[in-house]
Amino acid sequence: MRKYEVIAEALKQWIQEQMQQQDRRQWADKGIRLPAVRVVADQYQCSVSTAIRAYEWLEQRHLVYAIPQSGYYAVQNGTGAQDMDWQGALDFASAAPDPRVFPYADFRHCVDQAMEKKQAELFMYGTDQGLPSLIILLQKQFADYQVFARTEQFFITSGVQQALAVLALMPFPNGKRKVLLELPTYHNMPSLLSGLNVPIAGVRRALSGLDWESLERQFAEGDIKFFYVMPRFHNPIGTSLTVAEKKRLIRLAQRYDVYLVEDDYLADLEDNTKQDPLWSYDTEGRVIYLKSYSKILFPGLRIGVAVLPSPLIQSFGAYKKMLDIDTSVLSQAALEIYVHSGMFAHHRKVIRNRYAARMHTVHEQLDAYPDFAPFMDAPRTGGEHTVLPLAGDMPLRVLLSRLQKRGVIVDTTERYYPEGTYQVHQDQMLRLNISNVPKQRIEEGMQKIREEILKLQISQR
Structure with a gap:
């Protein structure tokens, strides 16, 4: 075993002992500091670079996380479930975040x-915008997403x-009434608008992109109040707009x-530093930017920005x-501590x-x-999902x-x-x-998908 691995194993044992000995209520805000x-x-009579490598070994295994200019801290949930421990059905349908991580x-x-x-704060009403200290923190965090705005x-x-x-x-301010949706779109949006009696229009978004001709026509003639759009990792097809397309949309x-x-x-799943949001290209105040913490943390947190x-x-x-007096202050306060401590950055x-x-x-x-x-026609997306295009006569239910x-x-x-429009498209x-x-089981699942599609294709000949 290499020197840094010996040190890492010793530190791992030390973390476990500290967790057993300390009462969680006595932990510092950031947890157990190494x-x-x-x-x-x-202590181990080695070079600084070897010690750093030991910490990197622990960090790669999700046992510690680093906070700049502060040090290393223990991840309190231990090693977490590894993919190879995961048995049961292969669920390619669930869009919930990975609970095992x-x-x-x-x-x-x-x-x-x-x-x-x-x-x-827990016993106060009236934080209409949200917890002021969290907003200040998010203002800094959003700069990492290339969203620069005042508090x-x-x-x-x-x-x-x-x-x-x-x-x-x-x-x-434009005095218009309709909401334009991409088709397909976030599945809860059509029902939300229908329930609120807000008129809906739609524009096709295929694997090749938006139907720009239809989009411009509806912008010009359709009494469009706003266009609800997912430029990054579109749901459900997974594709993203290019920089040129984002600029065209804003124009x-x-x-x-x-x-x-x-x-x-x-x-939070973007690993391409050149992929900036629409907001970053907007100079005329046309973009409303929405961000959720449901996908990166958990839906029950109920925090959006x-x-x-x-x-x-x-x-x-x-x-x-009119809809609520305050967004849950407890959820906001917990998120603030989670972000401020550096735990969020590590988890992300x-x-x-x-x-x-x-x-x-x-x-x-x-x-x-x-x-x-x-497989050939499927988009090579990032994020968490993609789609497999199928022939129009493929019996999906079967x-x-x-x-x-x-x-x-x-x-x-x-x-x-929207209900009743799927067959049209x-x-x-x-x-x-x-x-x-x-x-470790993605290949297994995709092989089964391929085999069943081929069987149905052959049976239709």
């Missing part, structure tokens, strides 16, 4: 700290769903007095106040790396069969039933269209999400 690198180097103990500690340190432009909402409801209900919005509601729900152009702030605040890195490895395995399978049309019998659960894109696709499928 000895400084130079202290480890002196979530640091429950860490976040529970943050909730405890929030109860202790934010007592005054008064931020609103903490009860999930992005509430932000969408507020935007659908409130009047906009059209400015020309025809239309607002753009940008749902950047998977911003809306960043608004200045003319919309007052109206948004008034309509949000773990999730992004794990999902990226799974998507890489998906791409390997897609590339392994260049003569198989559904395919899903056969796959389920073989222990593979998949989804179609049907529920991502005839975009038959399987949506494959990797957030709840272990890397």
Whole structure:
């Protein structure tokens, strides 16, 4: 065993002993702090670089995380479940975050700290925008996403769903009424708008991109209040708009007095530093930026963030106040501690790396069969999902039933269209999400999918 591995194993044992000895209520905000690198180097009579390598070994195994200019801290949930430990059905349908990677103990500690340190805020009404200290923290965090805004432009909402409801209900300066949706789109959006009696229009978004001719026509003639769009890792098809397409979209919005509601729900999974949000290209205040923490943490947190152009702030605040007095202050306070401690940055890195490895395995399978049309035509996406385009005569219900019998659960894109419009578009696709499928079993699942599609193709000849 190499020197750094010996040191890493010793530190691992030390962490376990500390966790057994200490009462969680006595932990510091950031958890158990490990000895400084130079202290480890002196203790084990090695170079500083060897000590750093030992910490890197622990970090790669999700046992510690680093906080710049502070040091290394223990990840309180231990090693977490590894992909190879994961048995049972292969669920390519679930879009929920990976529960086996979530640091429950860490976040529970943050909730405890929030109860202790934010007592005054917990017994107050009137934080209409959200917890001021969290907004200041998020303003800095959002700069990493290339979203630069003043604190008064931020609103903490009860999930992005509430932000969408507020935007659908409130009047906009353009005086228009309709909401334009991509087809397909986020599956809850059509029902939300219908329930609020907001008129809906649609524009096709295929694997090749938006139908720009239809989009411009509707912007010009369609009484469009705002266009709800997912530029990054579109749900359900997984593709992203190019820089040129983002700039084109903003030019059209400015020309025809239309607002753009940008749902950047998977911003934390982006590993391409050149992929910036629509917001970063907007110079005229046309983009409303939405970010969720459901995908990177857990849906039950119910924290969303809306960043608004200045003319919309007052109206948004008034309509949000009608829907609730405050977004959960406890959730906000726990998130603040989680972000401030550096735990969020570590968790985001773990999730992004794990999902990226799974998507890489998906791409390997897609590339392994260049003569198989559904694999050949599938987009090579990032994030957490992609789609397999299928022939229009493929019996989807039969395919899903056969796959389920073989222990593979998949989804179609049907529920991502407004009711009654799916058959019009005839975009038959399987949506494959990797957030709840272990890397070591992706090949197994995709092989079964390929085999069942081939069987149905042969039976139809």
